[in-house]
Amino acid sequence: MSVEIFYDDDADLSIIQGRKVAVIGYGSQGHAHALSLRDSGVDVRIGLPEGSKSRAKAEEEGLRVLTPAEASAEADLIMILAPDTKQRFIYAEDIEPNLKDGDAIFFGHGFNIRYELIKPPANVDVAMVAPKGPGHLVRRQFVDGKGVPCLIAVEQDASGNAQALALAYAAAIGGARAGVIKTTFKEETETDLFGEQAVLCGGASALVQTGFEVLTEAGYAPEIAYFEVLHELKLIVDLMYEGGIARMRYSISDTAEYGDLTRGPRVITPAVKEEMRKILGEIQDGTFAREWVSEDETGRANFRKLQEAGEQHPIEETGKKLRGLMSWVDRPITETA
């Protein structure tokens, strides 16, 4: 199936420059969108609760910070960049009562629309601009004159102009420098959840931790194991990012390439692929969404336990020590890039 890809020349920035935008939330994505929109000449205000710890960071950047309700009332485009599990409450309490004819509600990920946790009225545009990358790098790339690709989708086109609006927004945060693909809320939500669970975050973290465990349990030095399975992974993925798996294989030794081709499939076995299919099925049938919403509603105890176990993994201690000796690697992540 072919997709439509848009670039800067296809976008009309003046469309978003003519809107009053409220960015609700100022975390990983929120700060990136707000700062880059502002730098693209867009009228932005931030919506955060009175006690929010993000308020100071946004104010330090000279952004105007209001409550989510005030920001929603003032704006005619509301981008919701609060945690997925909180969005339905923010929508019900702060956004919905302040919606006017012709307003637009935007999302950075389709979770709440795809799983029907938010049901907007018919008189507003409902669209998505979903960067395909972590917010801190969305901002860093924008500042460096680059861009992170974005997906856009229109769930409801009350104005008849929602797609052009979403494309203009994506361009204003740098997405159209790299490419903006038109999709649906369903496709974005399901592929994004699958990617982060099976490959980018879940799959990659488990692969690195397991590789580290196998080497250290066999008596090899943790420092060597760290460099081998984590530090060098970035350098290998950089080559894939630049020129695909083929370029990575061009640069590595033929010994490595033979090992890659013969041993890779022994690690990612047909059983692993079957498990990936099961994970995708749980996303498609709503099992994962129900589980995550319920985990959040019941206080996130299991989530916290798993987070703590991850933080305690021996690879973290080894990595902290080694990264501290490489000034160019130990780069702090900030909301003020």
Ligand SMILES: NC(=O)C1=CN([C@@H]2O[C@H](COP(=O)(O)OP(=O)(O)OC[C@H]3O[C@@H](n4cnc5c(N)ncnc54)[C@H](OP(=O)(O)O)[C@@H]3O)[C@@H](O)[C@H]2O)C=CC1
């Ligand atoms: N992280 C990423 O790179 C990506 C995220 N997304 C999507 O972007 C959205 C935001 O995620 P992410 O940036 O990770 O979120 P973060 O957890 O990094 O930030 C959430 C922000 O929302 C604020 N917040 C919390 N509660 C409220 C509230 N009641 N009203 C207003 N603001 C509130 C938080 O403030 P406080 O400081 O007070 O907690 C914080 O500033 C999600 O839909 C996510 O799926 C999409 C692509 C990538």
Ligand SMILES: CC[C@](O)(C(C)=O)C(=O)O
């Ligand atoms: C890969 C995780 C992500 O989907 C992202 C940075 O794109 C997220 O939800 O944070």
Ligand SMILES: [Mg+2]
């Ligand atoms: Mg993602």
Ligand SMILES: [Mg+2]
């Ligand atoms: Mg995601």
